[in-house]
Amino acid sequence: MTGSVVIAGLGPGDPSLVTPEVTEALDQATDILGYIPYVRRIAPRAGLTLHETDNRQELDRARHALELATAGHRVVVVSSGDPGVFAMASAVFEAVEAGPTPWRDLDIRVLPGITAMLAASARIGAPMGHDFCAINLSDNLKPWALIEKRLRLAVEADFAIALYNPRSKSRPEGFVRALDLLRQCCEPERLIIFARAVTTPDEAFRVVPLADATPDMADMQTVVLIGSSATRLIARPGRPFVYTPRSVPE
Amino acid sequence: MTGSVVIAGLGPGDPSLVTPEVTEALDQATDILGYIPYVRRIAPRAGLTLHETDNRQELDRARHALELATAGHRVVVVSSGDPGVFAMASAVFEAVEAGPTPWRDLDIRVLPGITAMLAASARIGAPMGHDFCAINLSDNLKPWALIEKRLRLAVEADFAIALYNPRSKSRPEGFVRALDLLRQCCEPERLIIFARAVTTPDEAFRVVPLADATPDMADMQTVVLIGSSATRLIARPGRPFVYTPRSVPE
Numbered sequence: 001m002t003g004s005v006v007i008a009g010l011g012p013g014d015p016s017l018v019t020p021e022v023t024e025a026l027d028q029a030t031d032i033l034g035y036i037p038y039v040r041r042i043a044p045r046a047g048l049t050l051h052e053t054d055n056r057q058e059l060d061r062a063r064h065a066l067e068l069a070t071a072g073h074r075v076v077v078v079s080s081g082d083p084g085v086f087a088m089a090s091a092v093f094e095a096v097e098a099g100p101t102p103w104r105d106l107d108i109r110v111l112p113g114i115t116a117m118l119a120a121s122a123r124i125g126a127p128m129g130h131d132f133c134a135i136n137l138s139d140n141l142k143p144w145a146l147i148e149k150r151l152r153l154a155v156e157a158d159f160a161i162a163l164y165n166p167r168s169k170s171r172p173e174g175f176v177r178a179l180d181l182l183r184q185c186c187e188p189e190r191l192i193i194f195a196r197a198v199t200t201p202d203e204a205f206r207v208v209p210l211a212d213a214t215p216d217m218a219d220m221q222t223v224v225l226i227g228s229s230a231t232r233l234i235a236r237p238g239r240p241f242v243y244t245p246r247s248v249p250e
Numbered sequence: 251m252t253g254s255v256v257i258a259g260l261g262p263g264d265p266s267l268v269t270p271e272v273t274e275a276l277d278q279a280t281d282i283l284g285y286i287p288y289v290r291r292i293a294p295r296a297g298l299t300l301h302e303t304d305n306r307q308e309l310d311r312a313r314h315a316l317e318l319a320t321a322g323h324r325v326v327v328v329s330s331g332d333p334g335v336f337a338m339a340s341a342v343f344e345a346v347e348a349g350p351t352p353w354r355d356l357d358i359r360v361l362p363g364i365t366a367m368l369a370a371s372a373r374i375g376a377p378m379g380h381d382f383c384a385i386n387l388s389d390n391l392k393p394w395a396l397i398e399k400r401l402r403l404a405v406e407a408d409f410a411i412a413l414y415n416p417r418s419k420s421r422p423e424g425f426v427r428a429l430d431l432l433r434q435c436c437e438p439e440r441l442i443i444f445a446r447a448v449t450t451p452d453e454a455f456r457v458v459p460l461a462d463a464t465p466d467m468a469d470m471q472t473v474v475l476i477g478s479s480a481t482r483l484i485a486r487p488g489r490p491f492v493y494t495p496r497s498v499p500e
Binding site: 015 | 266267332336346365373376386393397408484495
């Protein structure tokens with residue numbers, strides 16, 4: 001039996017956003033590995049071993065997946081959202097590059113999923129409808145100075161900006177600093193969207209001008225979308241529409 | 251009968267990348283509107299009217315969708331990839347904002363899809379695995395100077411960069427200028443991925459260092475991924491893996 005590693009994106013939460021390609025891979029798997037809450041989204045069945053591991057165990061999890069595949073298992077490593085966006089795909093390739101040469105010959109495939117910022121964007125309109133960027137606000141794996149530099153340049157480029165992992169219990173200060181920086185660079189009316197637990201039963205949206213944004217509006221289940229200078233709000237009963245026009249006048 | 255407008259993403263091409271949510275919306279539609287090649291991906295059936303329109307007709311198409319919904323139709327506007335990424339969602343909200351007030355009360359929903367850059371990233375590894383941005387290289391709706399400014403700042407921020415619509419018959423020069431700019435700002439070894447017709451039978455990938463990249467490697471079916479300075483290539487038989495590590499050392 002030939003083993004394989006599939007790194008699959010489960011999307012933001014709603015099962016109707018899981019692609020058929022990912023569903024098929026999960027159905028064929030002998031082993032599923034991932035962070036505890038993501039593995040818990042998979043229904044147990046005979047012939048399937050579920051391996052739940054904690055956050056920050058990404059490289060160990062990747063190596064385990066590659067070892068199981070070498071032994072002939074059909075392994076699926078699950079990420080929420082898209083595995084190529086601040087998730088497990090890079091960790092697996094880091095492990096491949098640093099690992100034994102035969103790992104390079106394994107059948108390794110990445111199956112994309114709906115990533116949080118695009119799910120959030122869809123649910124509120126089209127705030128990422130023009131040029132945009134995505135920044136991971138966690139400084140666990142990169143210096144804070146680089147995050148700040150990227151955020152400053154992204155505002156200068158007038159991108160719409162998605163901030164992943166804006167705030168956690170162990171990193172309460174980063175998002176405070178990010179908001180301070182935004183207040184230095186952007187007008188107070190700049191639209192900020194706090195999109196929490198998108199497409200799950202706990203989904204919650206807040207749209208506020210930068211002047212009214214406060215750090216407690218974000219947590220680890222939140223993706224923060226920052227409009228470009230051109231992003232517009234259409235008021236209506238209930239949740240407004242927020243979108244960025246396709247055109248920038250000369 | 252209450253009408254509705256759903257703006258749905260068909261993903262990059264492979265039917266197994268269409269979300270069940272989108273499939274359900276297509277099954278319920280009375281009318282499907284979109285650019286000719288996208289509408290041709292939908293199977294005709296009784297009770298469904300297919301409205302194919304040409305490129306650059308986005309606002310007319312959006313208004314038509316809103317008029318049909320006002321008359322009680324269940325309309326689906328289809329985009330390739332994700333409708334919120336350089337596609338129809340922003341056009342619909344532009345039409346809503348400029349249109350009659352009752353359009354704001356319509357049932358309008360955006361259903362996300364797998365966008366080209368993340369499908370391409372998945373098929374080659376994880377080049378967008380760290381902070382990244384997406385830039386539409388078409389200057390049909392924005393000044394070229396802004397594109398050049400954004401590209402320059404994106405390189406300075408050391409983002410991985412996805413270029414959508416890099417080159418068309420009517421705009422052969424933009425990508426030439428973009429490559430010139432990249433050669434001024436980046437080292438010659440910078441990895442460039444040309445991903446054409448991703449997940450379709452015509453899929454083709456080329457991975458070259460910037461020094462070897464030429465304008466003819468891109469066309470309108472290509473998304474171009476530019477690695478960050480940290481992006482790495484893992485050589486192996488056949489298509490290599492390309493990925494951006496999660497860590498940036500201090």
